[in-house]
Amino acid sequence: MKDDDIVYGKKPLGPRVVHVVPNDDYTLTLTFTNGEVKRYDMNPLLDKGIFRELQNIGYFRCVRVNAGTVEWPNEQDICPDVLYMDSEVILS
Numbered sequence: 001m002k003d004d005d006i007v008y009g010k011k012p013l014g015p016r017v018v019h020v021v022p023n024d025d026y027t028l029t030l031t032f033t034n035g036e037v038k039r040y041d042m043n044p045l046l047d048k049g050i051f052r053e054l055q056n057i058g059y060f061r062c063v064r065v066n067a068g069t070v071e072w073p074n075e076q077d078i079c080p081d082v083l084y085m086d087s088e089v090i091l092s
Contacts (some may be wrong), residue, residue, distance in 0.1 A: 010056060014081045016068025023059045026054070029090065030083060038087035040078075049078050 014029040020026055026082035030039045042060070045051040053074060054060045065068050 013068075014084050016080050017065050017070055017083060018068075020063050020065050020070050022063050024057065026057075026060060028063065028083075028087075030070070032084060032088060033068075036089060037091040038084070038089050040083050040087035043065075 015036065016033040017029035017030050018033055018073060020028055023039075026042045026046060028042060030040055032036050032038065042051070046055050054072065054076065059072065062073055064072075066077075069077055069080040069083065
């Protein structure tokens with residue numbers, strides 16, 4: 001385990017988001033604590049429950065990083081482990 005690893009209890013957590021860019025195609029470009037840059041596709045979530053509000057591109061662009069993940073003003077968020085595991089690598 002490295003000094004900059006995030007730990008919960010005694011178990012290290014996966015990489016966390018440090019920067020997010022919302023794209024016009026409803027994807028997020030994410031930079032993680034390990035330096036990887038990945039793209040996460042939000043399209044499959046846009047017709048589900050609380051995520052429907054993200055169909056408004058203006059609101060979608062309000063995404064921000066908080067506590068190692070991404071969130072929107074009305075508290076929609078996604079588990080950072082899901083973001084990491086289910087996104088495609090752009091730059092490693």
